[in-house]
Amino acid sequence: MAKGGHKKLNEFDFENPKLYINRELSWISFNSRVLSEAEDASNPLFERLKFLSISASNLDEFFMVRVASLKDMINAEYSKLDIAGMTAKQQLDAVLRDLHRFVDHQYNIYNDMLIPLLGKEELYICDPKNLSDNDKDYLSRYFDEFVYPVLTPMAVDSSRPFPLIRNKTLNIGSLLKKKEGKDDVDFATVQVPDVLPRVIELPQEFEDETIRRVVLLEQLIMAYVDKLYLNYDVITSAPYRVERNADLSIDEDEAEDLLKEIEKQIKRRQWGQAIRLEVDKSIDKKLLKFISRELQVDDSEIFSVNGPLDLTFLMKVYKLEGFDELKEHSYKAPQAVPEFDKGEDIFEVISKGDILMHHPYETFENVVKFVENAAVDPNVLAIKQTLYRVSGNSPIIAALAKAADNGKQVTVLVELKARFDEENNIVWAKMLEKAGCHVIYGLVGLKTHCKITLIVRREEDGIKRYVHLATGNYNDSTAKQYTDVGLFTCAPAYGEDATAVFNMLSGYSEPLSWNKLSLAPLWLKDRIIDLIKREEGHALSGEPARIIAKMNSICHKEVIAELYRASCAGVKIDLIVRGICCLKAGIPEISENITVRSIVGNFLEHSRIFYFENGGSPEYYASSADWMPRNLERRVEIMFPVENDKLKAKLWHILDTELKDTEKAHVMNENGVYVKQSAVLPEGSKKINSQKIFGDEASKAVGELNTQNSRVFVPEMNPDNRF
Structure with a gap:
């Protein structure tokens, strides 16, 4: 004992x-564990690139939601202490202090570990100004043909105010001086277009075809930025990136139409309060002062980095072809589930006994088939499902739409308030409604995060209910990367509770007692x-x-x-x-x-x-x-x-x-x-x-x-x- x-x-x-440990500081500790995988020499090189990219993506969301929330609390003079006894101001100060150290560590790993190792594998991330004349000619043609037509430089002067810089966009700011006339210094900015690939691979050198070289799009634009301002001398240029408060603030009680209110708030997300400004550490002080003043960020919110901004670009490097030997190949997931791999009808299999699946080691495909088979099964009367996050081309959505088209009763709760999936879920909700599904937009004041599917089927011995309960989302894409468990059952007690859950979500009906589920x-x-x-x-x-x-x-x-x-x-x-x-x-x-x-x-x-x-x-x-x-x-x-x-x-x-x-x-x-x-x-x-x-x-x-x-x-x- x-x-x-x-x-x-x-x-x-x-x-x-x-x-107790402060929640935000604990999260930074978690992301440091993710970053440690980029540092771990036992991991294949490209897996280390992937983990560094993931740590950067995680950090973006943390700033947009958690750091933004702390700033909101400070602005609202929120006085309640957190679980560890800290005020919002104390939390923000501690968080920004740790995050500056974290970002420095990211770039130390990038510069001191990963870049040299990429060089040993003959893959180089190049600066255009250090390339040969032949390479520069190629890049000049590439810029003129593909990049220049897409760019929209924005000048700032008395008649043109500082433009709205969208959340998470990469931009290049410049200080300009007219070639002829007064000595005034002007500012201009141009967004690095998202529609073009950020990682540009150069043609392989004829004398050494084993060497691979890439250039980043922002570096290419920087190299030819003078072509954007023909009547000016470019004094200095530098990339910068801003992150904004992306936490939606919705008064559900006052919203007449929740779907329309969320659509409106999503658009505002791009222009929320600036939370972080990323710049290259070599940026001109005058240029930095102008940008930071216009964006209204404090010194503690400025992150000067020694390398490319937005390290999520490393995921693009990870996907370059020809480097499979530098990636992890020991995993063979997802695999078939033995109970379902015998060619039997899925409902017959579940009728024989409960089945527990462990994803992604066992395939999520059976969950998809569960809904797809129900959509065309003439004995299925109704399908009910909760959706929190689904994939971009979800087969489950398609199956639900088909089921409605086949005359089945289809009820779907689509959680519109699933953070950063709001827009995607609105699209699916509208599509399901058009297909004839009964769509519920969640409950006022609550997010519906449970994962449950109920299929009502007519069989020889009467009505039978089949249920799927899970720890993870009905997302066939993330199900290949997230570990989750899911239970198939047709036990009556689970079926009764599942019915009660959907009755509660769709109306005001709640049973006097429950059999198995805790809500x-x-x-x-x-x-x-x-x-x-x-x-x-x-x-x-x-x-x-x-x-x-x-x-x-x-x-x-x-x-x-x-x-x-x-x-x-x-x-x-x-x-x-x-x-x-x-x-x-x-x-x-x-x-x-x-x-x-x-x-x-x-x-x-x-x-x-x-x-x-x-x-x-x-x-x-x-x-x-x-x-x-x-x-x-x-x-x-x-x-x-x-x-x-x-x-x-x-x-x-x-x-x-x-x-x-x-x-x-x-x-x-x-x-x-x-x-x-x-x-x-x-x-x-x-x-x-x-x-x-x-x-x-x-x-x-x-x-x-x-x-x-x-x-x-x-x-x-x-x-x-x-x-």
């Missing part, structure tokens, strides 16, 4: 801010706290007590306080938290029974799986919800039990294997700092990569099935790079 005892429970203030914001938080308290009771009674919880983030103070209490009671608690973790592990007498680990690997760890030992009768749950205030109090979420012994064993294997990971796991120490396990592993120790193990196991299962069926399954992979 773990250390602890009931005598400690009344000695501590478990809500003391000193016991937020109704009572999911209380259910989680009760489960933690139950383990505490078992520990105090000397019975087996343990909690294993895998999720994306944990920052709910009430839940964390209960975990601290359970730890003091002697409950062994293992947390597998990919991202934000406001809990401090290893505090003497308080959280010394708690471990926290984060796995950052080739796939994004997205599943939410919970294990409660329950005195020797373990219970397993999966959920769409992290243990965060927004999930438990401001969203519609679902937690569902997994009760089949075979499926419980599958969940245990996932949790147990990740707790043994020594290659991609980072473990929090008593100081709240994460240490990568591979860096402290004794020499000669066996390295365990949980993601590789799951991929190999899925491949092996399919291989054994193929041997039995004498046929071959060919997997496909299409990674999504958003972390």
